[in-house]
Amino acid sequence: GNSGTLTLSGHTGSILRWESSVDNFATITTIANTTTTQSFSNLTVTTKYRAVVQNGTCTAANSTAATITVTKGTTPGAVTADAAVCSGNNSGTLTLSGHTGSILRWESSIDNFVTIITIANTTTTQNYSNLTQTTKYRAVVQNGTCTAANSTTATITVTNGTTPGAVTTDATVCSGGNSGTLTLSGHTGSILRWESSVDNFTTIITIANTTTTQNYSNLTVITKYRAVVQNGTCTAANSTAATITVTNGGTPGQFYVAPNPNYGQFWIRYYNQVNEQLTLTVYDLKGSKVYQQKLLSSLPCSGTRVDIDLRHVQAGMYLAELRGADGRRLGVKRIIVFHR
Numbered sequence: 001g002n003s004g005t006l007t008l009s010g011h012t013g014s015i016l017r018w019e020s021s022v023d024n025f026a027t028i029t030t031i032a033n034t035t036t037t038q039s040f041s042n043l044t045v046t047t048k049y050r051a052v053v054q055n056g057t058c059t060a061a062n063s064t065a066a067t068i069t070v071t072k073g074t075t076p077g078a079v080t081a082d083a084a085v086c087s088g089n090n091s092g093t094l095t096l097s098g099h100t101g102s103i104l105r106w107e108s109s110i111d112n113f114v115t116i117i118t119i120a121n122t123t124t125t126q127n128y129s130n131l132t133q134t135t136k137y138r139a140v141v142q143n144g145t146c147t148a149a150n151s152t153t154a155t156i157t158v159t160n161g162t163t164p165g166a167v168t169t170d171a172t173v174c175s176g177g178n179s180g181t182l183t184l185s186g187h188t189g190s191i192l193r194w195e196s197s198v199d200n201f202t203t204i205i206t207i208a209n210t211t212t213t214q215n216y217s218n219l220t221v222i223t224k225y226r227a228v229v230q231n232g233t234c235t236a237a238n239s240t241a242a243t244i245t246v247t248n249g250g251t252p253g254q255f256y257v258a259p260n261p262n263y264g265q266f267w268i269r270y271y272n273q274v275n276e277q278l279t280l281t282v283y284d285l286k287g288s289k290v291y292q293q294k295l296l297s298s299l300p301c302s303g304t305r306v307d308i309d310l311r312h313v314q315a316g317m318y319l320a321e322l323r324g325a326d327g328r329r330l331g332v333k334r335i336i337v338f339h340r
Contacts, residue, residue: 003041006049006066013055019062020049046070071144075100076151079126079138084157086234091129094137094154101143107150108137134158159232163188167214167226167242174271175248179217182225182242189231195238196225219246255322255331264311264337270295270304270322270330277325280306282318282335290318315339 008015018031018038022045031038038049046069054060077099083092096103106119106126110133119126126137134157142148165187171180184191194207194214198221207214214225223244230236254271270278282291290313295306310318315338322330 002043002068002070003039004068006038006040008036008038008051008053008063011051011053011063013053013058016052016054016060018049018051020047022047024048025050025065040068043068043070069144071146072100074141074143074146074149076139076141076149078152079154082155082157084159084233085131086232087132087158087160088130090131090156090158091127092156094126094128096124096126096139096141096151099139099141099151101141101146104140104142104148106137106139108135110135112136113138113153128156131156131158157232159234160188162229162231162234162237164227164229164237164239166240170243170245172245172247173219175220175246176218178219178244178246179215180244182214182216184212184214184227184229184239187227187229187239189229189234192228192230192236194225194227196223198223200224201226201241216244219244222246255333257320257333257335260333261336261338263340264313265307265309266335267305267307268320268322268333269306278304278330279323280308281321281323282308282310283321284313284316284318310335310337313337 015034015036018033019025020029020031021027025048036051038051040047040049046067048065048067050065051063052060053063075098077096079094079096081094085092103122103124106121107113108117108119109115113136126139128135128137134155136153136155138153139151140148141151163186165184167182167184169182173180191210191212194209195201196205196207197203201224214227216223216225223246224241225244226241227239228236229239256269257266259266268280276296278295280291280293280295281289284290291308291310293306293308295304316336318335318337320333320335322332324330
């Protein structure tokens with residue numbers, strides 16, 4: 001893609017022809033042209049041109065030659081390497097290679113080169129630091145008089161810092177017979193693992209779990225749980241912890257009645273988990289219901305006490321039955337009621 005016109009001047013005599021050569025006239029191409037101008041176009045290699053002039057019967061002579069230097073098209077090369085970094089605290093160096101020509105400048109952009117920031121740098125390396133947005137970089141290269149071209153781009157992907165989130169919910173449970181599920185929320189990044197500790201993370205137990213939920217069961221001491229989260233290449237961070245407070249007390253499932261026998265007034269105590277819905281029903285020996293009450297535990301492990309008044313029933317033997325919210329029978333006690 002080139003063209004131009006050469007002109008002979010300062011000569012005396014007639015132009016016999018023009019000649020061209022790609023090897024300094026070791027090999028000559030004769031051009032039938034006796035005018036003072038010679039055109040060229042679409043040359044692919046460096047080429048020299050000259051005119052052959054003769055004045056009268058004098059010996060013909062060659063003019064000085066004009067050289068059309070042909071440069072190969074620009075090869076812009078490639079910028080390496082892409083990188084993923086954490087917002088704010090980052091740095092690195094990009095390198096241009098595989099190019100042919102001179103580096104005119106570097107350019108960067110945060111919107112895929114819709115908007116371009118020009119960087120005055122004609123070397124093969126370009127530094128970046130403390131980026132807060134994903135940014136692309138490229139070099140602009142030109143070989144000789146050929147059209148300038150853009151190199152391939154390198155993308156520095158910027159990730160916001162890790163937000164570790166919070167684990168919920170704290171709970172108070174009875175020693176031994178307990179279970180529950182903790183949940184991590186409000187985090188940004190991937191969960192690397194969970195951790196637990198019985199001494200406020202002075203000693204850490206690593207749990208191979210990368211999901212947002214973590215189960216616990218049969219704890220006998222106060223235990224804290226947390227998740228470890230990392231966003232991209234940013235520093236990993238610990239979530240806030242949830243504390244499972246373990247309280248010693250009666251064994252879940254224990255059911256007591258006192259005094260027994262009694263004169264129609266007595267109490268029952270049942271050891272169960274906090275907020276467990278229970279139903280207490282008293283039957284006579286014929287299976288008829290004489291008393292029923294819904295119960296809800298409020299104190300862990302210390303036992304739920306309920307005072308019962310059956311002075312209105314006949315003297316005799318009764319059965320006190322306790323069932324859970326799901327209908328399972330938790331316990332049955334025989335009760336003997338006397339009349340004064």
